[in-house]
Amino acid sequence: VARGHSGSTLLTSLLARHPQAMAVGEMANLGLQLYRKTGARWVGLCSCGERPHDCPVWGPALAEVERRHSVDLDEKPFSWRMSDIGLEEEYRQSSIYRAPLVWIRNRYWRLFRYLQYGPFPFLGRISPQREWVRNRVELMKLVAESANARIVVDASKDPLDMRDLLEYADLPMKVVFLTRDARGNVWSEVKNSKQEAARKSGGIAAAENWVRVNGRILKLLEGYPGSDWTQLRYEDMCAEPKQTFEKLFDFLGLERADVTLPTLDPNANYKPEHTVGGNKIRFTSAGINIRPDTGWTKGLTDAECRRIADIVSPLDEKLGYRESV
Numbered sequence: 503v504a505r506g507h508s509g510s511t512l513l514t515s516l517l518a519r520h521p522q523a524m525a526v527g528e529m530a531n532l533g534l535q536l537y538r539k540t541g542a543r544w545v546g547l548c549s550c551g552e553r554p555h556d557c558p559v560w561g562p563a564l565a566e567v568e569r570r571h572s573v574d575l576d577e578k579p580f581s582w583r584m585s586d587i588g589l590e591e592e593y594r595q596s597s598i599y600r601a602p603l604v605w606i607r608n609r610y611w612r613l614f615r616y617l618q619y620g621p622f623p624f625l626g627r628i629s630p631q632r633e634w635v636r637n638r639v640e641l642m643k644l645v646a647e648s649a650n651a652r653i654v655v656d657a658s659k660d661p662l663d664m665r666d667l668l669e670y671a672d673l674p675m676k677v678v679f680l681t682r683d684a685r686g687n688v689w690s691e692v693k694n695s696k697q698e699a700a701r702k703s704g705g706i707a708a709a710e711n712w713v714r715v716n717g718r719i720l721k722l723l724e725g726y727p728g729s730d731w732t733q734l735r736y737e738d739m740c741a742e743p744k745q746t747f748e749k750l751f752d753f754l755g756l757e758r759a760d761v762t763l764p765t766l767d768p769n770a771n772y773k774p775e776h777t778v779g780g781n782k783i784r785f786t787s788a789g790i791n792i793r794p795d796t797g798w799t800k801g802l803t804d805a806e807c808r809r810i811a812d813i814v815s816p817l818d819e820k821l822g823y824r825e826s827v
């Protein structure tokens with residue numbers, strides 16, 4: 503779980519190099535990837551280059567789901583759900599006139615879901631997350647079998663998704679809460695804005711969002727023991743990858759393995775990845791660069807850094823970032 507631009511693609515790719523693990527990408531997006539058929543603007547592909555149904559890992563797992571539940575996921579990708587992603591696509595198909603209740607539910611859906619983990623826990627009983635989690639766990643087991651893996655790394659990132667899984671999954675779940683220094687995180691998000699003004703306002707919005715998202719994640723993890731979740735700082739992962747992953751594998755209950763060898767190293771016998779729904783760099787990640795992206799030190803002015811520091815205080819301290827501000 504993480505805010506976007508925190509380095510989750512790097513983390514996932516490295517975790518997936520463990521001999522017993524496999525990365526599935528952002529599993530919550532699978533329905534949407536199936537929906538984006540050949541001919542769509544962005545065709546939904548597995549990182550092996552195939553459509554999920556044609557992929558040697560996802561194909562058999564999806565076929566088994568279709569057989570067990572009598573669904574056709576190629577024809578109706580949202581008929582068997584694992585998350586709320588794609589509600590808009592579904593909604594466009596059934597307009598407000600035909601389905602006003604669906605419209606209301608979609609409009610207030612996120613709020614409705616947050617309230618379940620806040621003041622109105624009874625809402626959890628009437629919402630479909632349990633079923634989505636059950637479906638996701640079922641498919642996780644099937645792809646793990648298909649890829650001969652013991653551990654599935656799901657990079658879906660959404661805080662609510664994460665809490666649903668902790669709450670309802672009948673599989674051992676471990677949460678890695680990935681954080682990144684707000685300045686680096688903000689810069690990574692806004693650096694592509696061409697105009698200075700857009701960059702500035704974008705930077706402030708991104709810093710405010712850094713507080714909102716990381717704060718929500720912490721809140722949703724409140725009360726769960728340290729054996730269920732751990733915080734990982736992007737900066738530590740880049741500065742001391744070997745030690746960081748040893749600690750991480752200890753937390754995950756896996757044997758230690760060196761996942762940081764360059765791919766050219768003959769000892770680095772990494773398996774191919776089959777990830778759906780995620781960052782596009784996964785298609786070109788033949789070699790992984792573990793060096794930290796420190797572009798913000800040149801890109802942000804001192805005034806911008808101070809502004810960001812003001813916005814993210816005091817949460818930055820709680821997450822272990824104050825000493826570097």
Ligand SMILES: [Zn+2]
Pocket residue numbers: 548549550551552557558559560775776777
């Ligand atoms: Zn594949």
